Amino acid sequence: MLKSLYVHIPFCRKKCEYCNFYSVPYDEQLAQEYCDCIAKEIRLLKTEFSTVYLGGGTPSVLSIKQLQRVFNAIKPGLSTDTEFSIECNPESLTQDKADLFFSYGVNRVTLGAQSFDDNFIQKLGRIHSIDDTFRAISFLKQSGFSNIGIDLIFGIYGQFFDDVIKDVSVACTLGVQHISAYILSYEENTPLCFKMQRKEVQPISDAEVADMYQSVVAVLAKSDYLRYEVSNFAINGYESKHNLNYWDNGEYVGIGAGAVGYLNGIRSNNIADVPAYIARSCAGESVISEFESLSDVDRAKETAAFKIRTAVGISFKWFFDVTGFDFMELENGVIESFAEQGFIEYYPDNDGIKLTDKGFLFADSVSMEML
Numbered sequence: 001m002l003k004s005l006y007v008h009i010p011f012c013r014k015k016c017e018y019c020n021f022y023s024v025p026y027d028e029q030l031a032q033e034y035c036d037c038i039a040k041e042i043r044l045l046k047t048e049f050s051t052v053y054l055g056g057g058t059p060s061v062l063s064i065k066q067l068q069r070v071f072n073a074i075k076p077g078l079s080t081d082t083e084f085s086i087e088c089n090p091e092s093l094t095q096d097k098a099d100l101f102f103s104y105g106v107n108r109v110t111l112g113a114q115s116f117d118d119n120f121i122q123k124l125g126r127i128h129s130i131d132d133t134f135r136a137i138s139f140l141k142q143s144g145f146s147n148i149g150i151d152l153i154f155g156i157y158g159q160f161f162d163d164v165i166k167d168v169s170v171a172c173t174l175g176v177q178h179i180s181a182y183i184l185s186y187e188e189n190t191p192l193c194f195k196m197q198r199k200e201v202q203p204i205s206d207a208e209v210a211d212m213y214q215s216v217v218a219v220l221a222k223s224d225y226l227r228y229e230v231s232n233f234a235i236n237g238y239e240s241k242h243n244l245n246y247w248d249n250g251e252y253v254g255i256g257a258g259a260v261g262y263l264n265g266i267r268s269n270n271i272a273d274v275p276a277y278i279a280r281s282c283a284g285e286s287v288i289s290e291f292e293s294l295s296d297v298d299r300a301k302e303t304a305a306f307k308i309r310t311a312v313g314i315s316f317k318w319f320f321d322v323t324g325f326d327f328m329e330l331e332n333g334v335i336e337s338f339a340e341q342g343f344i345e346y347y348p349d350n351d352g353i354k355l356t357d358k359g360f361l362f363a364d365s366v367s368m369e370m371l
């Protein structure tokens with residue numbers, strides 16, 4: 001069976017204020033050794049991939065030589081149908097890198113634009129400007145890419161409703177195929193969270209953020225970017241296959257420091273420490289630091305919790321086919337209450353459920369209750 005592959009590139013030029021992903025400052029020598037290790041591990045997989053996703057961290061911070069090392073390992077696993085995505089930051093994408101991606105069969109690039117207002121980009125602690133973003137998009141188009149995604153963050157402290165609408169409207173004019181729009185969250189132990197605790201920043205109220213979200217959805221829909229998951233919008237046919245696999249609770253291989261894998265009902269976390277990862281990998285030792293073996297019921301409940309976040313929702317037949325469980329027997333307790341509160345609705349033939357527009361505002365709570 002074809003596999004989904006996630007490769008973590010844990011290097012960034014500078015840590016953003018709100019970020020809790022595993023990453024370390026980019027160091028050329030360390031990155032070179034790291035790329036050698038992950039290239040070796042990818043080669044050992046000896047399989048064809050349905051999707052490949054290079055995420056981070058900042059994959060585009062790697063040098064051309066380092067990128068070639070990783071791409072050469074991935075190449076034998078690509079077929080004409082493989083969705084091959086890479087995350088880029090606007091300041092580190094060059095024309096040469098965009099050309100290299102294209103020549104190696106990358107067919108989907110997402111850019112961490114976050115905002116089209118330099119003031120808000122700086123508040124997030126990011127190092128690019130909106131000019132970098134516009135330039136990066138033109139590099140990608142020049143290289144021949146026809147599947148480009150933009151990531152946005154909204155609900156940034158100090159942002160008004162009109163600022164958010166402006167950001168989304170600009171994104172819609174860029175001729176990209178996919179837009180992700182995430183609400184800023186104050187993750188524990190991040191500089192942004194500490195600022196909030198010291199009362200140096202004032203988060204926007206939940207009610208205002210909910211209003212912003214509904215307007216974001218409406219503005220995007222007018223430009224044919226349809227919501228297919230809580231925070232993800234695409235022109236029809238450009239939904240991320242890699243991420244859809246996550247929301248189906250499908251299996252995937254995770255390569256790299258801090259990467260997660262999910263195979264045969266076992267979720268594994270790779271050690272989130274680049275030097276230790278390299279040392280273990282070179283010594284031929286396992287790079288996995290933790291395992292979680294899920295029971296059949298836990299797997300089924302997780303599947304419900306992920307899938308409910310999608311616009312299509314949960315078809316009871318699909319659920320039975322992939323988990324072996326009757327959805328309503330498994331989740332009966334919570335579903336009726338969500339239906340009464342107007343968070344979910346049944347399919348016309350009562351053979352499935354999905355979130356309502358109101359339910360999308362409470363998707364995290366609905367999802368958590370299903371676990």
Ligand code: SF4
Nearest residue numbers: 012015016019056057
């Ligand atoms: S570039 Fe991305 S991964 Fe790196 S610190 Fe910023 S948000 Fe985190």
